[in-house]
Amino acid sequence: MSVIEIKTERPLIDAVLAPYRDLIGRDFPGYRNHVLRVTTYAMHFLDRDPAVEPVVETALAYHDIGLWSAGALAYLEPSEALVVADNERHGWGFDPDLLRGIIHWHHKVFAYHGPHARIIEACRRADWIDASQGWVRKGMPRVAIRAVEEAFPNLGFHASLVRLAKDLGGSTLRGGIAVTRGIVKW
Numbered sequence: 001m002s003v004i005e006i007k008t009e010r011p012l013i014d015a016v017l018a019p020y021r022d023l024i025g026r027d028f029p030g031y032r033n034h035v036l037r038v039t040t041y042a043m044h045f046l047d048r049d050p051a052v053e054p055v056v057e058t059a060l061a062y063h064d065i066g067l068w069s070a071g072a073l074a075y076l077e078p079s080e081a082l083v084v085a086d087n088e089r090h091g092w093g094f095d096p097d098l099l100r101g102i103i104h105w106h107h108k109v110f111a112y113h114g115p116h117a118r119i120i121e122a123c124r125r126a127d128w129i130d131a132s133q134g135w136v137r138k139g140m141p142r143v144a145i146r147a148v149e150e151a152f153p154n155l156g157f158h159a160s161l162v163r164l165a166k167d168l169g170g171s172t173l174r175g176g177i178a179v180t181r182g183i184v185k186w
Helices: 011-045 055-064 074-090 097-104 117-131 142-151 157-169 170-184
Strands: none
Touching: 011 055, 011 117, 011 142, 011 170, 055 074, 055 097, 074 097, 097 117, 117 157, 157 170
């Protein structure tokens, strides 16, 4: 028996990301797999609760998209604005505060304790696992991380983040500082 449930097909994520494929360009396969890895970890922390799966999949599909849609290293607010606008335009019916919260707090260093804490905290922990490439485990067994990474290979995602920090920030160092100042919450 697997330590973590891995869904290799998530049609909602694919449908939500499809309109942004050209915008994300060469980084699309890596970003898609990042979203799939983070969603897998988050749903594990949420005990695979089917009631929250659609909102988690949707918010996580958008959680870093502002890097490409706004060309901004401080990409949380542009990502939040885009998911809320698409939620309204498409009539998805998700709580906009929950969508914003998942995105806004996903780089918070310490545990989140505000509204929607159960879901936001699961997504925050999940993103830290993948952003750190498993160095930060947030209670996730190593065997589960390996299984998720094998199911959804990196495909250059982390290298694209370094490239974007340099391209959008003027240098890797300046971009790294701008990213840190723009997205890390305490």
